[in-house]
Amino acid sequence: MEPVSAAVSAVLPAGGSGERLGGATPKQFCGLQGRPLVSYAVRAMERVSWISDIIVVVSPENIETMKSIVEKYGHKRVTVVKGGITRHRSIFNGLKVFAENQSSNRLLQKPEVVIIHDAVRPFVEEDILLKVVTAAKEHGAAGAIRPLVSTVIASGEDGCLDHSLERARYRASEMPQAFLFDVIYEAYQQCTDHDLDYGTECLHLALKYCKTNAKLVEGTADLWKVTYKRDLYAAESIIKDNLSQQICIITDLKEAVAQVGFLLHESLKSQVKDKEYATEEIQQLVDMLEKSNIPLLYPVILILVHLSISENISFSIGLEELTKIKKFAREVKKKNILVYGLLIQCKDHFSLQETVNSAAALTMALIKDRNPELIGQLLVA
Amino acid sequence: MEPVSAAVSAVLPAGGSGERLGGATPKQFCGLQGRPLVSYAVRAMERVSWISDIIVVVSPENIETMKSIVEKYGHKRVTVVKGGITRHRSIFNGLKVFAENQSSNRLLQKPEVVIIHDAVRPFVEEDILLKVVTAAKEHGAAGAIRPLVSTVIASGEDGCLDHSLERARYRASEMPQAFLFDVIYEAYQQCTDHDLDYGTECLHLALKYCKTNAKLVEGTADLWKVTYKRDLYAAESIIKDNLSQQICIITDLKEAVAQVGFLLHESLKSQVKDKEYATEEIQQLVDMLEKSNIPLLYPVILILVHLSISENISFSIGLEELTKIKKFAREVKKKNILVYGLLIQCKDHFSLQETVNSAAALTMALIKDRNPELIGQLLVA
Structure with a gap:
């Protein structure tokens, strides 16, 4: 990725009431895999190294909620700012943090380019951010566009069709x-109360008050903006x-990978030997995952695999043992680690391939679904 | 629901290539819970008693696919028609079935009102269909509208913003x-090749060629239209x-409900007694479900519940028994019935409430997820 030769910061309006969602919780605070939507958007900004400050603008009653989200998920470079009663007023408040000394927030360094992005668009990539920032440096303003899905x-005033626009x-x-x-x-300072109260489009303000025709970037x-319940789904x-x-979640920590591999092997060995769950090695693995901070952002799946090839098919598992896995899984779930058991057992090497295929399918299903209700269950391949 | 005092039929254009979806299969043929999207839209029309004929227009290469979908899911009142190279040409072809004798299709009775609906909007309700039909009778044309989500x-020609529309x-x-x-x-007969090739909006044609201002219905x-992969999700x-x-899926068949209740009771009893799965009663239940045609349209969840309260906590389940449930589940999955096992076991009445809560949570998880990979597993509450 090209480095950006300008000071860049970002403002995320997150003041919406989410009335179109039909729930009590504004959509930016709805949980996805246990983490609020706004945290995903913040994370998307935060992982871009050339963005200096991230201003999240929320309505007054959500200031504390937002601050606790920043705290809980360890977000950096974030300033929480009190929003206004409309979207434009909130964005304006966010921008003021760079230009006016305010009692509640320290004055941040004014960036050359400012990104404006919705808190309810969680999947923004560095690539498009770079494109709009680069275009804004050249043209003064830039924005992402998409083809229209509907005409x-x-x-007219009678509720009948007046005209339709040519979609293309x-x-x-x-x-x-x-x-x-x-x-x-400048545009926000110049614009009227009517703009601030009824407008929705920042590009429009830049055009109207600064004669800046924004560059449009595909x-x-x-x-897309998370708007309705189906968008949350x-x-x-x-x-x-x-x-x-x-699947290998610990990609950034080379040493840890080796260690995890070793521990998995050891715990597999020990389990094959004595059929004991929740052994010391698994506990170590959980501790290490916890320290890695990965489970802070996403639920981590941990599958305890029992491998046993034996002619004795009368293997049976006691209720006590099952209860033990479940108790362990419930404990570890508090750390956002989801533990499942998987028994790969077959009577001979002939049937091994089929069993392994079944185990792989079950593993994929567990990883894809991340169903918190099924933790601690022992599935049989 | 008010009866409709007019002959009404429907045309469903389903000729799209689904290029925006990014997959090889056009979206109208993508499976949702195993059934193609288009079948959901057809079903939505079919269950409205006052719609006479349902014309599904597909591109020539998908005629056989569509016919086999109609056959497989038992759709009634459906005629499959060959589409043109654009949306408008396809809809026109669909309409011709009512007006022109064609070699491949018999001439259907011309309706007073015709509904046009996309095959990729599966959740249309009778209520809105009635509203647009009633409005069309009065105004000549009517269409559903929604507020704009984006500005x-x-x-301009330079790829910069020319102007933005006031969203409201x-x-x-x-x-x-x-x-x-x-x-x-009349509008389709009058319109130009340019309209047929580049237009997208039927309301526009009615306005332009028949001076009919369509009534707009909220x-x-x-x-919404299933357009992207996220829409399929x-x-x-x-x-x-x-x-x-x-949860009680057999709501329409009173007699069956009682019988199912009885069978469930019986199979529970027999299982508590002798811990045998896949008994005769369960087989009867499966047969009955199959006969009800419900699994044809949606996967049906069947949970085999073992209830056992006993001081003896050393209960154990053999691999052989587990294999038996799994084999049974695999067999029954072919009929679109997903079988899971659930063991509700506790040592005394004191811990029963907690176990029952856990069982309820597991049951809800199974019902919500309908995960076909987990069939035949025995979950422990």
């Missing part, structure tokens, strides 16, 4: 957008899908 | 739409959600 129409000529304006800070801040489908499925691509 | 903008003044045009048959058929959020979750509201 747009205007209705128009685009949906999406996020992220980026602006030279001075351009968008975005990807996953920039979709987001959750995408997260699960992405997670299930990462 | 709509026009770009515009609406997204969705489906279903309905027309007096003579109005829309639709619900679930009318969302649709699947909505289907699972709806299904999990129906």
Whole structure:
């Protein structure tokens, strides 16, 4: 990724009430795999090294909620700012943090370019952020767009069709957008109360008050805004899908991988030997995962595999043992680690392949579903 | 629901290539819970008693696929028609079935009102269909609309923002739409090749060629069009959600309910007694479900519950028994019935409540997830 030769910060309006969602919780605070949606958007910004400050603007009653989210998930470079009664007023408040000394927040360093991105668009990639920032440096303003999915129409006063727009000529304006800070801040200072109360489009303000025609950048489908309940379902499925691509979850820690491999091997060995669950090695593994901070952001799946090839098919497992796995799993779930048991047992080497295939299918199902209700169950391949 | 005093039929264009989905299978043929999306839309039309004929228009290469879907899922009143190379040409072909004698299809009775609905909008309700049909009878044309989620903008030739539309003044045009048959058929006969090749909006044709200003009817959020992969995820979750509201699945057959209740009781009794799975009663239950045709449309969950309260906690289950459940489950899965085992066991009445709660949570998880990979597993509450 090209480095960005400008000071860049980001403002995330997260003040919406989520009334279109039909629930009591505003959508930005709805949990996906246990973590609030807004935390995913913050994380998407945070992992981009060239973004200096991340301003999250929330309505007054959610300041404490947002601060505790930042604390809980260990977000860095985040400042929580009190929003206004409309989207534009909230964004304006966010920008003020860089320009005006305010009692509640320290003055942050004014960036050359500011990104504006919705808290309810969790899947924004560094690639598109770089594109809009680069275009904003050149054109003063830039925003992601997408093709229209439906035809747009205007209705007359009688509730009947007045005219329809030619779909190919128009685009949906999406996020992220980026602006030279001075351009968008000037626009907000100049604009009317009517703009602040009824407007929705930052690109429009830059055009109207600073004569800046934003560069439009084709975005990807996953920039869409989580609006309805079905969008939460979709987001959750995408997260699960992405997670299930990462079977070896400890990719960043080379030493740990080796150690985990060793421990898995040891615990497998010990379990094959004495059929004991929740051994010392597994506890060590859990401790290590906890220290890695990975379970902070995503539920980690841990599958305890029993491998046993024996002609004696009268293997049986006692209720006491099952209860033990379950108790252990419940304990570890508090750390966002989901433990399942998997028994790979067959009577001879001839049937091994089939059993291993079945074990692989079960493993994939566990990893894909991450169902917290099934923790501590012993599945049989 | 008010009866409709007009002959009504429906045309479902299902010729799309689904290129926005990014998969090889056009989205209308993608499986949701094992059944193609288009079958859900057909079913939504079919269950409305006052819709006479349902015309499904598919591209030439999918005629046989579509016919086999109609056959497999037992759809009635459906005629499969060969589509054209664009959406408008396909809809026109669908309408022709009512107006022109064609070699491949018999001439169907011309309806007074025709509904046009996308095959990729599976959740359309009778309520909105009635509204657009009633409005079409009065106004000549009518269509469902939704508020815009994003601001709509026009770009200049330089790829920069030209202007943005005031979001509140515009609406997204969705489906279903309905027309007096003579109005829309006249419009299609009059319109130019350019309209047929590049247009997307039927309401526009009715306005342009028949001076008919369509009545716009506010639709619900679930009318949205399955367009991207995330929409398939969302649709699947909505289907699972709806299904999990129906725990007693055999609501229409009073006699059967009693019988199922009796069988469940009997099979519980027999299982408590001799710990045997896949008994005769369960087989009867499966046969009955199969006869009900319910598993044809949706996967049915069948949970074999073992209840045992005993001081003897050294209960153990043999591998052989587990293998037996699994084999049975695999067999029955072919009939779209998903079988799981659930063991509710506790040593005394004091711990019963906790165990029952756990059993309820597991049951809900099984019903909600409908995970085909976990069939035949014995879960322990």
